[in-house]
Amino acid sequence: xxxxxxxxxxxxxxxxxxxxxxxxxxxxxxxxxxxxxxxxxxxxxxxxxxxxxxxxxxxxxxxxxxxxxxxxxxxxxxxxxxxxxxxxxxxxxxxxxxxxxxxxxxxxxxxxxxxxxxxxxxxxxxxxxxxxxxxxxxxxxxxxxxxxxxxxxxxxxxxxxxxxxxxxxxxxxxxxxxxxxxxxxxxxxxxxxxxxxxxxxxxxxxxxxxxxxxxxxxxxxxxxxxxxxxxxxxxxxxxxxxxxxxxxxxxxxxxxxxxxxxxxxxxxxxxxxxxx
Numbered sequence: 318x319x320x321x322x323x324x325x326x327x328x329x330x331x332x333x334x335x336x337x338x339x340x341x342x343x344x345x346x347x348x349x350x351x352x353x354x355x356x357x358x359x360x361x362x363x364x365x366x367x368x369x370x371x372x373x374x375x376x377x378x379x380x381x382x383x384x385x386x387x388x389x390x391x392x393x394x395x396x397x398x399x400x401x402x403x404x405x406x407x408x409x410x411x412x413x414x415x416x417x418x419x420x421x422x423x424x425x426x427x428x429x430x431x432x433x434x435x436x437x438x439x440x441x442x443x444x445x446x447x448x449x450x451x452x453x454x455x456x457x458x459x460x461x462x463x464x465x466x467x468x469x470x471x472x473x474x475x476x477x478x479x480x481x482x483x484x485x486x487x488x489x490x491x492x493x494x495x496x497x498x499x500x501x502x503x504x505x506x507x508x509x510x511x512x513x514x515x516x517x518x519x520x521x522x523x524x525x526x527x528x529x530x531x532x533x534x535x536x537x538x539x540x541x542x543x544x545x546x547x548x549x550x551x552x553x554x555x556x557x558x559x560x561x562x563x564x565x566x567x568x569x570x571x572x573x574x575x576x577x578x579x580x581x582x583x584x585x586x587x588x589x590x591x592x593x
Contacts, residue, residue: 324356325392326481326513327377332386333538334372345538346372350386352532352541356480359507359514361524362532363570369539370517374483377515378406391480402430404481405474409489411466413458413473420445420454423473430477444472447506464495468502475510482507484516488523497558500526504553521574525566526553533573543573 334347347369354360362370375381376388379395390398398404405426413422423441432440445451448468458466467487474482488496500523507514518524524531525547533543547566549557557563 325353326356326358326390327352327354327515328389329353329373329377330387330389332373332376332383332388334369334376334381335384338384347376348538348540350539350541352544354513354515356513357511358529359504359516359527360530360532361516361518361528362534363518363521363524363574364534364539365536365574366519367537368534369537370534371485373534373539374485374515374517378404378483398481402426402477403479404483405477405479407467407470407474407482407484407487409486411458411463411470413466413469415457415459418455418457419450419461419469422458422469423476426473426476440476441472444476447475447509448472448502462495463491464499467491467499471503471506475506475512478510480511480513482512482514484514486517486519489519496523501554503527508551521567521570522558522563525549525563525570526558531566531570533570542576545569545573 329350329352332347332350333345336344336346350373362373364370372381376383377390377395379388379399388395391403393401393403414425417425420438420441423444424437427437427440441454442451445454448471450465450468450472453461453465458469461469470487488499491499503514504527506512516524516527526549528547531545531547532541533545534540535542545566549560549562549566
């Protein structure tokens, strides 16, 4: 996917997030994060467990409020973008309703927006075609494989054609072959819909394969230490995974992450010495 020039889909300004502030359970989750994501980009967030990747995603979605700083989505406040349903979300678990058919699951956000029945059905059929599940619309989620359920979740997230898709480890529970297939499908779908994606993952190869840029975050409190450009072209396939540039980018991201690990170890050693 290529970024559209000079159009910002997400802007994060000097944003920090503290949970349980001024209590003995205070957690400094994010510290002074600045990030701009252009329309059409695919940007992955990667870092040690607990570094605030998912917290940052939820701040963009306005599911959390920042302690300091501000966030704009599609040139609106994050709160207004949420009210306008300017984004879709997908998580590690598909989160489908077992008592609704696949088609009815996809229609759900359209029902909430007040679309009429015919228009909802037409869009659901269109989205089933997009994720190549046309023949499964009248089945129930429990009758589908994990990978197919995730495709339904992506179809639901994109049903209202939001310009932004926020994804929190959506393929983390899948086996490796299904995961690689879903990565290819996601790139195809986002290219066809011109959707901007912010993607949380723990997998370095996944981040590199999918992204225009990989954002490397520090251990808690999470800060952006490095933003790595990935220049693998817009058409990615199995040959991409075997290319020298793919392995070079993996090495670059891994070395950046090793730096965060070394910093974490050093910080713990300093704290330990101070406690003694």
